Amino acid sequence: MSTIAFIGLGIMGSPMAVHLATAGHQVVGFNRSPDAYGPLEEAGGRAAGSLAEAVAEADVICVMVPDSPDVEQVLTAEDGVLAHARPGALVIDFSSIRPDVARSLAERATEAGLRMIDAPVSGGQKGAVDAVLSIMVGGEEADVEEARPLLETVGRTVVHVGPAGSGQTVKAANQLIVAGNIQLVAEALVFLEAYGVDTAAAMDVLGGGLAGSKVLEQKRGNMLDRSFEPGFRIDLHHKDLGIVTSAAREAGVVIPLGAVVAQLMASARAQGDGGLDHSALLRGVERLSGRGDTSPEGD
Missing domain, CATH: 3.40.50.720 (NAD(P)-binding Rossmann-like Domain)
Structure with a gap:
């Protein structure tokens, strides 16, 4: 020991x-x-x-x-x-x-x-x-x-x-994938709700196909319930995406979708959602769509 x-x-x-x-x-x-x-x-x-x-x-x-x-x-x-x-x-x-x-x-x-x-x-x-x-x-x-x-x-x-440093490079790639996945799950949910679909059932069938992912499995509950108690805060994911974009620039690598998600994460933080779970990217989709409660957390 x-x-x-x-x-x-x-x-x-x-x-x-x-x-x-x-x-x-x-x-x-x-x-x-x-x-x-x-x-x-x-x-x-x-x-x-x-x-x-x-x-x-x-x-x-x-x-x-x-x-x-x-x-x-x-x-x-x-x-x-x-x-x-x-x-x-x-x-x-x-x-x-x-x-x-x-x-x-x-x-x-x-x-x-x-x-x-x-x-x-x-x-x-x-x-x-x-x-x-x-x-x-x-x-x-x-x-x-x-x-x-x-x-x-x-x-x-x-x-x-x-x-040395390789673990951090792989973690940066992980955070890029996770952020993009959360954003797309959020967009899909707002899209489904706009058409009155049974969203819980929709998440079940999506999770059973190629669209399934750990993000969908673990974050669907947060999004469906609009419950964003932090498991991993937007503040921290914003920091991690800054690492990704900086390291990509140094390597001469283009990450166009990653750059957009980094801006959406920064927007969520600027709107007062930095202390919420990163699944609260959903709130940003709702703001852009003119739907839901889009006031900053605590208002």
Whole structure:
């Protein structure tokens, strides 16, 4: 069993840390807001008083924070991982960040005597709670294999996709596909409703054919009920699509549909829907169609 520091106990990080503690590992958590420790402590983990304290004795340091600057802060701050982790410790970054930042941080970790892999996840809050996340991993093969038992504790599908930064590149592609799929499911639903179709029955038959997808399966309920409690917030998906469009430009790759979806995601955020689940792209389709309650959330 390992001693694990888990940095970032949000809607994804908290259940992941709980699974690791339940599996018998000694998990020390650190989170910027102090009200996040309850589930980890109930599972046998403990809270650290500082980032430096959390990582000081850890064999493995897991990071699950929102964006590239947050990961950089966790690693490079005066009280951060590079300054306080034990030599040889393995850093697993579960966050979704820019591939170039992942590569740069892996190099800095190596210079500091640490090892680092990027292991972004897909599956949302439900996947984290059920420990069925899909995890795309970039880094040295030996480090990935050492981490695999931990990765398989929080995920169902764990695939090594290449060197440092590769996991983040695959995650960017994942977010591109998911966003496009959500947008098209939303457009299909508004289209069906305009013709008075039994939408639940329509979703059943669509889900059984080539139009079926995990997005349709998992997000249909949100859309049919107009219930957008966040499993994955529009704010975060907006960030991820910014990563995709920037990386595509750097590679000289054209993503015309992706660019449109990125603008629709940005529009939803600008309209006040950033804190809602990304299935709330439906609200943007309704606004454009002059249908439904199109007021910003909370009005």
